[in-house]
Amino acid sequence: MKIAIINGSARKGNTLTAINSFIKGASEGNEIEVINPDKLNIAPCKGCGACQCHKGCVDKDDTNPTIDKVAAADMILFATPVYWWGITAQIKQVIDKCYCRGMQMKEKKVGIIVIGGAPAGDKQYDLIRSQFDCIADYLAWDVLFYKPYSANGKDELAKDIEAMKEFEMLGKALEK
Secondary structure, X not given: OEEEEEEOOOOOOHHHHHHHHHHHHHOOOOEEEEEOHHHOOOXXXXXXXXXXXXXXXXXXXXHHHHHHHHHHOOEEEXXXXXXXXXXXXXXXXHHHHHHHHHHXXXXXXXXXXXXXXXXXXXXXXXXXXXXXXXXXXXXXXXXXXXXXXXXXXXXXXXXXXXXXXXXXXXXXXXXX
């Protein structure tokens, strides 16, 4: 299975820790690529409509190569820290630019990992889940999991042995 992981964090902290543990579990029999939007040159979507949801973006930047990878994936993992009660701008920008290939984004398997400072039952996680639920309904995504975690310090999540095992098991549980 081709897996595209979109890393919504520009830092090397809890989100990357979760991604690496997931990869450890998913690496056998799967082709995995991590997309780091903070290292790419992707202009915001202008809503010009020239793409017609299938032609690709008219911007001459990293949009089309990035979205090609996402569209070719069988499964997409969105991993984001919480910024101001929502997903990061980096991950939102990739999602917005997926519009240029929207028809090829349908019926994907999707996983979502969200890491914030508030306890896992906090409203911020509900807001993010609602946003992904709307996108998933529109694109007929099969959401395999939505996992919110609470971690404040840079290495706090790495010390949570149960969370590390859970991330690894999420990766192992994928169909090969």
